[in-house]
Amino acid sequence: MEAAIDTYRSAVVKAKRQAILTAARVQFLKCGYTHAGMTDIACDADVSTATLYKHFRSKEILFAEIVEQASDHFKFNFPLAVDGASLVDSFCDAARTALKSFQESDVQPLMRIVIGEVPFTPELARETFKRVNFYWYAKTKGALDNRVAQGYLKPHNTDISARFLVGMIKETFVWNGLFLADYVPPTDEDGQKMRTIVELFLHRYSVRSPDEKNVVWLRTPATPGVSASPETHSG
Numbered sequence: 001m002e003a004a005i006d007t008y009r010s011a012v013v014k015a016k017r018q019a020i021l022t023a024a025r026v027q028f029l030k031c032g033y034t035h036a037g038m039t040d041i042a043c044d045a046d047v048s049t050a051t052l053y054k055h056f057r058s059k060e061i062l063f064a065e066i067v068e069q070a071s072d073h074f075k076f077n078f079p080l081a082v083d084g085a086s087l088v089d090s091f092c093d094a095a096r097t098a099l100k101s102f103q104e105s106d107v108q109p110l111m112r113i114v115i116g117e118v119p120f121t122p123e124l125a126r127e128t129f130k131r132v133n134f135y136w137y138a139k140t141k142g143a144l145d146n147r148v149a150q151g152y153l154k155p156h157n158t159d160i161s162a163r164f165l166v167g168m169i170k171e172t173f174v175w176n177g178l179f180l181a182d183y184v185p186p187t188d189e190d191g192q193k194m195r196t197i198v199e200l201f202l203h204r205y206s207v208r209s210p211d212e213k214n215v216v217w218l219r220t221p222a223t224p225g226v227s228a229s230p231e232t233h234s235g
Contacts, residue, residue, distance in 0.1 A: 016045070016047050016051060016055070017055050019045040019046060019047065020041065020042070020045045020047060020051075020052055020055055020056065020062070021062075021065060021066065021069065022045070023041045023042075023044035023045035024036070024041045024045075024062050024063070024065075024066055025066050025069075025106065026044065027040055027041050027044065028063060028066055028110070028113065029106065029109055029110075029113075032113050032116065032117065033059070033063055033113050033114065033117050033121060033124065034117055034120060034121075036059070038052060038053070038059055038062075041062070060121070060124055063124065064124070064127060064128075066106075066110065067107075067110055067127075067128050067131055067132075068131065069106075070105050070106035070107045070110055071105075071107065071131050071132055071135065073101070073104070073105040073106070073107075074101050074102055074105045074107050074132065074135070074136075075101060087147075087152050087202065087206065088195065088198050088199060088202060091198040091201070091202065092191060092194050092195055092198050094143065095165075095169055095194055095197070095198060096191070096194055098136065098139070098140075098169070099169060099173055099174075099194075102136075102174065103173075103185070107132050108174070108177055108178065109181075110128065111128060111129070111132060111178055112177070112178050112179070112181065114128045114129070115178055115179065133166075136166050137159075137162050137163055137166060138162075140162040140165055140166055141158045141159060141162040144158040144161055144162055144165075144205075145158050151207065152206065152207065153205050153206055153207065154205055154206070154207055156205055161201070161204075161205055164201065164204075165197075165198075165201050168197045168200065168201065169194075169197060172186065172193055172197060173185050173186065173188075173193075
């Protein structure tokens with residue numbers, strides 16, 4: 001009997017917590033951080049203000065949890081290159097997956113909120129950017145390290161190159177949307193914009209032919225003694 005009561009109480013607590021998070025998400029996206037009221041959030045969640053503060057001691061902690069939830073939806077993987085798929089196609093697929101995940105989550109509007117309120121909540125803005133950007137950079141760096149180890153890319157500082165690649169993607173598809181709520185990102189139905197970004201990146205970091213005139217996008221890693229089937233792009 002006691003176990004059943006404990007289970008019920010636990011379910012009620014979880015339900016109230018989720019109701020608070022759902023209401024807070026709506027309030028923050030609608031009103032921004034500064035103008036979102038904890039009383040309004042409690043009312044929308046159908047809980048008392050005391051219950052709200054029992055779960056979240058401050059509005060900053062509550063907002064951080066909303067960002068954490070949004071970040072959990074911004075997940076993507078860089079698939080390993082497969083037989084018959086060129087390095088440029090592999091990078092394009094991974095970049096599109098990352099961008100799609102970013103655009104379909106609440107990350108962008110939440111980042112827009114903290115950008116507008118940096119003078120009032122600089123630490124909140126810093127933490128929000130850290131959660132999102134550092135994750136994107138770290139995942140990209142890991143993929144680049146992998147490609148270097150496989151022989152697809154030249155050894156280099158992947159901390160810098162990850163920021164370079166992600167930065168080009170953001171510059172083309174993301175940044176304006178962080179400042180303009182009604183911004184419509186450019187279409188890329190034929191994939192040419194993303195492909196241009198990837199080709200520029202690989203032009204700098206991929207393995208080159210001995211004469212250094214062509215970028216070599218290997219279909220298989222550059223294993224000593226094994227001839228690869230390269231794709232070349234005049235450079």
